[in-house]
Amino acid sequence: xxxxxxxxxxxxxxxxxxxxxxxxxxxxxxxxxxxxxxxxxxxxxxxxxxxxxxxxxxxxxxxxxxxxxxxxxxxxxxxxxxxxxxxxxxxxxxxxxxxxxxxxxxxxxxxxxxxxxxxxxxxxxxxxxxxxxxxxxxxxxxxxxxxxxxxxxxxxxxxxxxxxxxxxxxxxxxxxxxx
Numbered sequence: 031x032x033x034x035x036x037x038x039x040x041x042x043x044x045x046x047x048x049x050x051x052x053x054x055x056x057x058x059x060x061x062x063x064x065x066x067x068x069x070x071x072x073x074x075x076x077x078x079x080x081x082x083x084x085x086x087x088x089x090x091x092x093x094x095x096x097x098x099x100x101x102x103x104x105x106x107x108x109x110x111x112x113x114x115x116x117x118x119x120x121x122x123x124x125x126x127x128x129x130x131x132x133x134x135x136x137x138x139x140x141x142x143x144x145x146x147x148x149x150x151x152x153x154x155x156x157x158x159x160x161x162x163x164x165x166x167x168x169x170x171x172x173x174x175x176x177x178x179x180x181x182x183x184x185x186x187x188x189x190x191x192x193x194x195x196x197x198x199x200x201x202x203x204x205x206x207x208x209x
Contacts, residue, residue: 031194033198033201036194036195036198037198037202044171045170045171045172045189046170046189047170047171047199048136048168048169048170048191048195048196048199049168049169049170049171050112050113050116050166050167050168050203051108051167051168051169051173052106052107052108052112052166052167053106053107053108053112053115053116053164053165053166053167054104054105054106054107054164054165054167055073055076055077055104055105055106055107055115055162055163055164055165056084056102056103056104056162056163056164056165057069057070057072057073057081057102057103057104057160057161057162058084058101058102058163059101059102059103059160060093060095060101060102061094061095061099061101062099062100062101065158066083066100066101066102066103068156068157068158068160069081069103069160070083070103071157072145072151072157072160073103073104073105073162075151076145076148076151077105077107077115079105079107080105081103081104081105082103082104082105082106083100083102083103084100084101084102084103084104085097085098085099085100085101086098086099086100086101112166113203113204116164116166116204117204118148118149118150119142119148119164120204120206121149122142122147122148123140123142125205125206125207126206126207126208126209127140127200127206127207127208127209128140128208128209129197129208129209132193132196132197133193134193135168135190135191136168136191136192136193136195136196136199137165137166137167137168137196138165138166138168138196138200139163139164139165139166140163140164141161141162141163141164142161142162142164143161144159144160144161145159145160145161145162146159166200168191168196168199168200169191170189170191172185172189173185
């Protein structure tokens with residue numbers, strides 16, 4: 031299906047037009063203590079939200095990681111806050127996302143090597159430089175039917191979001207080039 035056909039379908043049936051559900055920013059450090067505190071400080075500075083700590087699921091002896099030890103911090107952004115964050119971060123990635131970054135459900139992930147490239151963030155030698163993963167969850171209105179606890183139901187095959195539709199939506203909404 032071509033991009034014009036997809037856009038025409040969205041105009042005819044507004045419930046088929048996707049939307050950004052959430053954006054998850056992940057800073058995985060691999061160890062707890064002072065480095066994790068610095069990463070949490072950076073994430074709070076960038077997003078304006080308090081990050082949530084994530085614990086290791088298994089012990090990895092070679093890396094010195096114990097099960098249950100905090101090794102990463104994440105922040106979840108929703109609605110307009112998520113779109114504003116993406117418009118601030120995507121120029122760092124040259125407004126390009128690889129086509130292989132889209133999964134079967136239309137979600138997108140990309141990474142940033144250095145957080146100091148984000149506009150408004152200054153380098154602090156005490157903190158250092160961190161890389162981060164940005165995951166964008168794209169859904170259609172009506173997906174709550176599948177996820178709700180009471181009265182959950184299956185989605186029809188015509189309502190499932192495809193990667194091509196997600197690509198068109200991301201291009202239109204964020205002005206991103208898909209390579």
